[in-house]
Amino acid sequence: MASILCRISKTLVNHRLPPFTKGLIRPMVTVSWPFQSQPRDLSLPNPSWSKEMLQHYELYNSQCVGEDGKEGSGPWRRLPSYNRLLKFATGGVLLSKIIQSEARLFTRNIKIPGAGFEYVMFIKKSQEKCVCIFQAGHLLEGPPGHVHGGATAAMIDSVNGTHATYVCGPVMTANLNINYRNPIPLGSTVVLESTLDQREGRKAFFSCIVTSIDGSKVHVESKALFLSISMSRILGG
Numbered sequence: 127m128a129s130i131l132c133r134i135s136k137t138l139v140n141h142r143l144p145p146f147t148k149g150l151i152r153p154m155v156t157v158s159w160p161f162q163s164q165p166r167d168l169s170l171p172n173p174s175w176s177k178e179m180l181q182h183y184e185l186y187n188s189q190c191v192g193e194d195g196k197e198g199s200g201p202w203r204r205l206p207s208y209n210r211l212l213k214f215a216t217g218g219v220l221l222s223k224i225i226q227s228e229a230r231l232f233t234r235n236i237k238i239p240g241a242g243f244e245y246v247m248f249i250k251k252s253q254e255k256c257v258c259i260f261q262a263g264h265l266l267e268g269p270p271g272h273v274h275g276g277a278t279a280a281m282i283d284s285v286n287g288t289h290a291t292y293v294c295g296p297v298m299t300a301n302l303n304i305n306y307r308n309p310i311p312l313g314s315t316v317v318l319e320s321t322l323d324q325r326e327g328r329k330a331f332f333s334c335i336v337t338s339i340d341g342s343k344v345h346v347e348s349k350a351l352f353l354s355i356s357m358s359r360i361l362g363g
C-alpha cells in the first residue's frame with residue numbers, strides 16, 4: 127500500500143501541468159481543516175475613516191463596555207470583520223477553476239483603505255438589532271458623485287446576512303426588496319440598521335433602514351427574507 131501511494135505521489139509531482147494551473151492546484155497535504163483564522167480584522171479604524179465614522183464607531187464601541195468597566199459586558203458587541211472563513215469550499219461548478227485562496231467576501235475585496243466598502247458592524251446582545259457604520263469610497267460610484275445602488279444593496283445584504291447568521295446560523299438570502307429614497311453622496315458615512323422582524327420555522331424576516339449619520343435623512347428602506355440552510359448544502363453547492 128505504501129509503495130502504491132508513493133508511486134501515485136511521484137506521478138503527481140512529475141506530471142507536467144499546463145501553466146494556467148499554476149497556483150490553482152495545491153498538494154493534498156495542505157488541505158486540512160477548512161476553517162482558518164482571520165489574518166486581519168478589517169473592521170478596525172484605519173486612516174481613511176472620516177471624523178463622523180470614527181465618532182460613531184466610538185459611540186457604539188463605548189457601549190460594548192458594561193457598567194462594570196469590562197469589555198464585552200455592555201449591551202452591544204462589535205463584530206470583527208468576516209472576510210472569508212472557508213478556505214476550500216467546494217460549492218459552485220466553477221470554483222475548481224479559480225484561485226480559491228484569492229476568493230473573499232465581496233464587500234471586503236477592495237484592499238486600498240477608503241477606496242471601497244469601509245464598515246464596521248455592532249450587534250445588540252438581545253439580537254433584535256444590528257448596526258453598520260458604512261463609509262462609501264470612490265470606487266463605488268453609480269450616478270455621478272453618488273453611490274451605486276448595487277453597492278448599497280450589497281451592504282444591506284451583508285448587514286442583514288450577518289445579523290441573520292448571528293441569530294439563525296447558516297442562511298441564504300431568498301428575497302431582498304429595496305426602496306431607494308435619497309441618493310447617498312460618495313464619500314459620505316451612513317448608518318444601516320438591521321431589525322429582526324419575525325421568525326417562522328426556517329424563515330427569518332429582516333428589515334433595514336439606511337440613514338445619514340445624523341439620522342436626518344432616510345436613504346434606503348428594505349425588507350429581506352433569509353432561509354436557514356444546512357452547512358453541507360453551502361459546501362456541496
Ligand SMILES: CCCCCCCCCC(=O)SCCNC(=O)CCNC(=O)[C@H](O)C(C)(C)COP(=O)(O)OP(=O)(O)OC[C@H]1O[C@@H](n2cnc3c(N)ncnc32)[C@H](O)[C@@H]1OP(=O)(O)O
Pocket residue numbers: 208283284285287288291297298299300301329351353355
Ligand atoms: C458571517 C457571514 C456573513 C455573510 C454576509 C453575506 C451574506 C450574503 C448572503 C447572500 O447574498 S446569499 C446569496 C444570494 N442568495 C442565493 O443565491 C440563494 C439562491 N436560492 C436558493 O438557494 C434557494 O432558493 C433557497 C435556499 C433560498 C431556498 O431553497 P429551499 O429549497 O431551501 O427552500 P424552498 O424553496 O423549499 O422554500 C422554503 C420556504 O421558503 C419560501 N421561499 C423560498 N424562496 C422564497 C422567495 N424568494 N420569496 C418568498 N418565499 C420564498 C417557500 O415558499 C417555502 O415556504 P413554505 O415553507 O411556507 O412553503
